[in-house]
Amino acid sequence: MKIKTVFSRLLQPLTIATRNMTHTSSTGSKNFLFRQLFDNTSCTYTYLLGDADNKECILIDPVVEHAKRDFQLVKDLNLNLIYAVNTHMHADHITGSGYLKSLAGCKSIISRNSGAQADIFVDEGDFIRFGDHKLKVFSTPGHTNGCCSFYCQEQEIVFTGDALLIRGCGRTDFQEGDAATLYHSVNDKIFTLPDSTIVYPAHDYHGIMATSVGEEKRLNPRLSKSLKEFVDIMNNLNLSYPKQIAQKVIPKPNTMLAIMILFVKRTFSAIIQEVAKWKNE
Numbered sequence: 001m002k003i004k005t006v007f008s009r010l011l012q013p014l015t016i017a018t019r020n021m022t023h024t025s026s027t028g029s030k031n032f033l034f035r036q037l038f039d040n041t042s043c044t045y046t047y048l049l050g051d052a053d054n055k056e057c058i059l060i061d062p063v064v065e066h067a068k069r070d071f072q073l074v075k076d077l078n079l080n081l082i083y084a085v086n087t088h089m090h091a092d093h094i095t096g097s098g099y100l101k102s103l104a105g106c107k108s109i110i111s112r113n114s115g116a117q118a119d120i121f122v123d124e125g126d127f128i129r130f131g132d133h134k135l136k137v138f139s140t141p142g143h144t145n146g147c148c149s150f151y152c153q154e155q156e157i158v159f160t161g162d163a164l165l166i167r168g169c170g171r172t173d174f175q176e177g178d179a180a181t182l183y184h185s186v187n188d189k190i191f192t193l194p195d196s197t198i199v200y201p202a203h204d205y206h207g208i209m210a211t212s213v214g215e216e217k218r219l220n221p222r223l224s225k226s227l228k229e230f231v232d233i234m235n236n237l238n239l240s241y242p243k244q245i246a247q248k249v250i251p252k253p254n255t256m257l258a259i260m261i262l263f264v265k266r267t268f269s270a271i272i273q274e275v276a277k278w279k280n281e
């Protein structure tokens, strides 16, 4: 049974996985394991995907505060964690990849374009394999340069990170955000997948767990618009910064003070130079 056939039963609140996840995939012979996990602070979804026969599994977008919880689940299911994968360099939380490496001895994976550190870098068209299963890497920049989506054709599911959210999309007003780039990533890549493809994003702020490509093409209030309208919407979102971003993107108070002192010093020195010039004239 495919994941999407159990999808309609899944719309229930969660703090940890609530799915009936172990099932045989459409190929009949392969056991595909799936768990969706949640971080309440950043509203991040982490996904555990595994092969129930071969026992290899991967975690997508692990959050550092939950690394122990996620690893415990891996052990409870008698799985062997081989990769901690990130869809992009997260601005709103610290990834659990480093911690999971020390707990599980797995390798970390991220896009080469992300500028982040990892054991393995992936590019468009690469495959991430675990047991008999594989995810195809799509480069879907726009929220950040290194954003990737991971498509599992066999299960007809796609993990879109922050490129495509449920009735939304990743913001483009910080890091390397670019609205037009994001528009093309979603329309030219994610929206070319079959409409029935189930979309699993990196976040949801309204308690919804998944959507589909067809649903988002029809109902996404941003991406169902023209490029021009989309750019306009994205430039006027006026979102507050994510709760945990301050340490990462906004300089710390002492850094701010140093910048202000430098600014004042430079202004004074420019004024003194101007006055000296007037005196010499």
Ligand SMILES: N[C@@H](CCC(=O)N[C@@H](CSS)C(=O)NCC(=O)O)C(=O)O
Pocket (backbone or CB within 6 Å): 090, 091, 092, 162, 168, 169, 170, 171, 172, 203, 205, 239, 240, 241, 242, 243, 244
């Ligand atoms: N104030 C919110 C902000 C959440 C936020 O900015 N989320 C990011 C993804 S994490 S980099 C985003 O792209 N959001 C898009 C959107 O439309 O919300 C909070 O902290 O909850």
Ligand SMILES: [Fe+2]
Pocket (backbone or CB within 6 Å): 088, 089, 090, 091, 092, 143, 162, 170
């Ligand atoms: Fe993000």
